Amino acid sequence: MAKRSNEPFLWLLFSAGGALAALLLPVLLFLYGLAFPLGWLEPPSYQSMLTLISHPLMRLLLFALCFLGLCHWAHRFRYTLYDGLQIKHLNEVIFVLCYGGAMVGTVLAGYLLWTIP
Amino acid sequence: MADKITLEVMRYRPEQETEPTFQGYEVPFHADWVVLDALNYIKDRLDGSLSYRWSCRMGVCGSCGMMVDGEPQLTCATFLSHYLPGPVRVEPLRYFPIMRDLVIEMTDFMDKLQRVKPWLIRGAEKPLLQGEYLQTPEELDLYKQFSMCINCMLCYAACPVYGLDPQFIGPAAIALAQRYNMDSRDQGSEQRLDLLSQHDGIWGCTFVGECSKVCPKEVDPASAIQQYKLTATKEWFRAFLMPWSAK
Amino acid sequence: MNDISAHTAYHPRWYRPRVSTYWWLWRWVYLKFILREISSIAVAYFVVLLLLQLRALSHGPEAYAAFQAWLKVPQIIALNSVCLLFVLLHTITWFNLAPRAIVVRVRGKRVPDRLIAGSNYVAWLVVSVAVAWLILRG
Numbered sequence: 001m002a003k004r005s006n007e008p009f010l011w012l013l014f015s016a017g018g019a020l021a022a023l024l025l026p027v028l029l030f031l032y033g034l035a036f037p038l039g040w041l042e043p044p045s046y047q048s049m050l051t052l053i054s055h056p057l058m059r060l061l062l063f064a065l066c067f068l069g070l071c072h073w074a075h076r077f078r079y080t081l082y083d084g085l086q087i088k089h090l091n092e093v094i095f096v097l098c099y100g101g102a103m104v105g106t107v108l109a110g111y112l113l114w115t116i117p
Numbered sequence: 118m119a120d121k122i123t124l125e126v127m128r129y130r131p132e133q134e135t136e137p138t139f140q141g142y143e144v145p146f147h148a149d150w151v152v153l154d155a156l157n158y159i160k161d162r163l164d165g166s167l168s169y170r171w172s173c174r175m176g177v178c179g180s181c182g183m184m185v186d187g188e189p190q191l192t193c194a195t196f197l198s199h200y201l202p203g204p205v206r207v208e209p210l211r212y213f214p215i216m217r218d219l220v221i222e223m224t225d226f227m228d229k230l231q232r233v234k235p236w237l238i239r240g241a242e243k244p245l246l247q248g249e250y251l252q253t254p255e256e257l258d259l260y261k262q263f264s265m266c267i268n269c270m271l272c273y274a275a276c277p278v279y280g281l282d283p284q285f286i287g288p289a290a291i292a293l294a295q296r297y298n299m300d301s302r303d304q305g306s307e308q309r310l311d312l313l314s315q316h317d318g319i320w321g322c323t324f325v326g327e328c329s330k331v332c333p334k335e336v337d338p339a340s341a342i343q344q345y346k347l348t349a350t351k352e353w354f355r356a357f358l359m360p361w362s363a364k
Numbered sequence: 365m366n367d368i369s370a371h372t373a374y375h376p377r378w379y380r381p382r383v384s385t386y387w388w389l390w391r392w393v394y395l396k397f398i399l400r401e402i403s404s405i406a407v408a409y410f411v412v413l414l415l416l417q418l419r420a421l422s423h424g425p426e427a428y429a430a431f432q433a434w435l436k437v438p439q440i441i442a443l444n445s446v447c448l449l450f451v452l453l454h455t456i457t458w459f460n461l462a463p464r465a466i467v468v469r470v471r472g473k474r475v476p477d478r479l480i481a482g483s484n485y486v487a488w489l490v491v492s493v494a495v496a497w498l499i500l501r502g
Contacts, residue, residue, distance in 0.1 A: 017407070018454070019458070021407045021410075021451070021454060021455075022454060022455040022458040022459065022484075022488065023455075023488055024491065024495065025407065025410055025451045025454070026448070026451055026452055026455055026488075027491075027492035027495050027496055028410070028414075028495065029410055029413075029444065029447060029448045029451055030448060031496065031499060031500075032413070032417070032435070033413070033435065033441070033444030033445070033447070033448060034441065034444060034448065036432070036435070037432070037435040037436040037440075037441055037444075038436075038441065041500065042500075043432065044499055044500070046421075046425040046428050046429070049421055049428070050421065052498065052499065053418075053421070062414070065414070066411050066414060066415065069408065069410065069411045070408060070411050072404060072407055073404040073405065073407050073408035073411075075404075076401055076404035077401075077405065077408075079401070080398070080401040080402065080404070083388075084388060084398055084401070085385065105408075105411060105412070105415065108415055109414075109415055109418070112415060112418040112422060115422060116418060116421055116422045117422070
């Protein structure tokens with residue numbers, strides 16, 4: 001019998017990312033992407049932003065959001081490419097591009113969150 | 118109301134053609150007729166050469182599944198009146214090889230049902246003198262929904278993952294596996310896990326959800342699959358963190 | 365019998381229609397499914413946006429002001445609006461599908477789907493208000 005797939009781990013990352021994104025992304029994208037640029041609400045100042053993300057828990061949350069959000073994209077996009085474009089035969093390439101991309105983004109996020117004053 | 122309706126039926130006679138064609142038949146329209154009634158009328162009165170499967174004509178045998186206007190339906194449960202004024206397009210079940218006319222090849226499906234070990238697996242059988250395996254209504258409720266499957270294959274016709282990858286084990290097979298996994302009398306979930314936790318097991322499923330939509334018995338195979346993903350994930354972590362604990 | 369198990373055996377007379385690459389365009393339900401899956405790109409885009417914002421913050425007030433000005437460019441606003449729509453699609457489909465995966469039984473009875481979905485929506489509201497308050501209080 002074939003060895004059991006390690007897919008469950010990737011699926012868990014996908015699910016966690018999906019849940020976190022579902023809860024947090026709408027309000028964040030609305031505020032920073034629409035409300036502040038269009039002047040509907042007063043954006044926080046540079047100093048306020050730094051204070052906001054200075055707390056280690058906040059940095060941890062943002063890191064989790066980046067890491068899990070990217071894992072969510074990687075997993076879902078990988079299957080979309082398999083099914084949507086029927087290019088399953090390229091699955092190694094797709095796997096590396098998707099999860100590799102997610103890891104690059106995670107490392108960048110970690111670096112930025114570590115070095116911000 | 119109309120007194121006639123046209124059916125555009127797919128014909129495929131491998132001994133005389135290499136591609137399927139469509140043939141139109143005009144049948145009487147009755148308000149209480151289903152598509153199967155129309156097909157039987159065609160077979161009895163218009164064209165005896167039409168081949169198709171049917172049996173109970175009341176939605177319990179699962180034989181008469183076909184594509185009606187592009188949707189997987191039990192033809193015995195689909196009223197002609199729904200498609201007025203017509204024409205109604207009738208084709209064989211999608212994603213299966215077509216043997217002849219509306220008859221598809223279903224060995225792949227039958228084989229997959231067998232593969233999930235759809236029987237009660239016990240570590241050790243109870244001695245006969247100890248009596249039957251008892252089960253409470255609450256324990257029955259855990260798996261009852263998944264036991265309602267009539268093997269009609271509409272879910273396979275609706276599942277794009279199966280269409281794209283015929284190796285995918287498919288909704289009905291997984292729902293059947295869950296029917297046994299969740300049965301309090303069964304002790305075989307470990308054995309089924311080996312088969313199901315594969316890429317062509319549950320992990321090929323992307324929760325399109327169409328399988329549950331077309332199911333005539335409300336089995337909700339999509340839910341069975343997602344629940345099993347959670348179970349398989351818990352098992353994976355248990356095996357990863359505590360590899361010494363064998364079930 | 366087991367030989368047929370991997371995939372249906374070859375038979376010269378059986379007809380196998382090939383599934384089109386555009387199978388997802390031929391049914392509205394399949395298109396809705398693909399759109400739902402595409403929403404994951406919006407999630408990745410947001411993370412990129414967040415990384416850009418963090419980088420701007422780390423480079424000082426002028427860099428951050430430049431980043432904020434960039435966000436005001438009409439094409440970027442349009443892009444962000446489209447992404448917001450996809451993010452909302454993701455959220456709504458995620459919460460509506462949650463009850464199918466998370467089946468909770470209380471005292472032997474299954475908790476109704478709308479309660480599970482509903483509690484997700486309530487959590488969404490609470491989290492959104494909390495986040496907005498944190499950001500807006502200045």
